[in-house]
Amino acid sequence: MSNSKTAIYALTAKGADLARKIALATGADSFVLKRYAEESDIPFAGFTSLISNNFSVYDSHIFIMASGIVVRAIATHLKSKDSDPAVVVLDQEGEFVISLVSGHLGGANELARMIADQIGATAVITTATDCAGVPSIDLLARSNGLVIGDIGIIKHVNAALLDGERVGVYDPEFFIDLNDFDEFFYRVSSVEDLTDLRCSVCVDWRVHSLPERVLKLYPKCLRLGVGCRRGVPAEEINALVIAILTEQRIAGQSIASMGTIDAKNDEVGMLEFARQMNFKIKFFSADELEEMKGTTPSELVIKHMGVGSVCEAAAMKQSGGNNLIVPKKKSARVTMSLAKDVRIRGA
Structure with missing residues (x-):
């Protein structure tokens, strides 16, 4: 197997042509049903067994086929939102690019938008924060190189943002860049200031005794x-x-x-x-x-x-x-x- 981090799968002749176009632009491995495969493709006969072998090997998977086929193929391999690879689904006509799994942490939203730009398609993004135009704390953490403590708390922070609340952030050494997000976050000067908030964020390399709904983000410093x-x-x-x-x-x-x-x-x-x-x-x-x-x-x-x-x-x-x-x-x-x-x- 190559060093590519992305795999593309096609089950039809038209889907195979689209797969090659995307693979050429992205450097992805193109897996095509054997009867439609060309020299640049990796031919396969058994789709289910192929996904079983590939799912944990690649960081991103692009499927050119019906979303129902994809859901059934990947269901048993999904583990958690902080470890699952990105999964994107396209129709063979190349009209829509759907971010299906790991939209934020896995980068499926970003991948869907990139492919849509390349082939002139419409990116379909359904994550609530993206649809509402508010920043997602997990995406902010990732872009600032921060390690997420309890991933289950992300939903509380994002819910507060979706409700129009500003979220308090304790970040004494300014590891997270919030300069463009004053509408959504505000900084607090003391970790104790987080105690009575609905939910909040603590960015620090020190361990603090914090309420359950404080999202801990750790800088790799x-x-x-x-x-x-x-x-x-x-x-x-x-x-x-x-x-x-x-x-x-x-x-x-x-x-x-x-x-x-x-x-x-x-x-x-x-x-x-x-x-x-x-x-x-x-x-x-x-x-x-x-x-x-x-x-x-x-x-x-x-x-x-x-x-x-x-x-x-x-x-x-x-x-x-x-x-x-x-x-x-x-x-x-x-x-x-x-x-x-x-x-x-x-x-």
């Missing part, structure tokens, strides 16, 4: 530095990291990456921990880590690694400056530190 002795299992690294995050009331969802010294690039426990947490891991040379000032040097680390600091220096190296929020913490065989990204961004 923290960098984890880790050091460990040889042979330490992933569970031991995880135990220290979770303990410190809990103690310091810091959201793990805000960790964007982790780093360590390049001598650990084959450390099984370290690699497994990064895989389990879905962290991109960055390896730095001793010279690169030695460049970072303001660390707490360790004689033991100097002896074994040739550098005064691993975890603090690796955290700061990723963050772009001396911005430690958690200096070195350690257990028997693991060290960790957290730094916050240096940002040049104002209100």
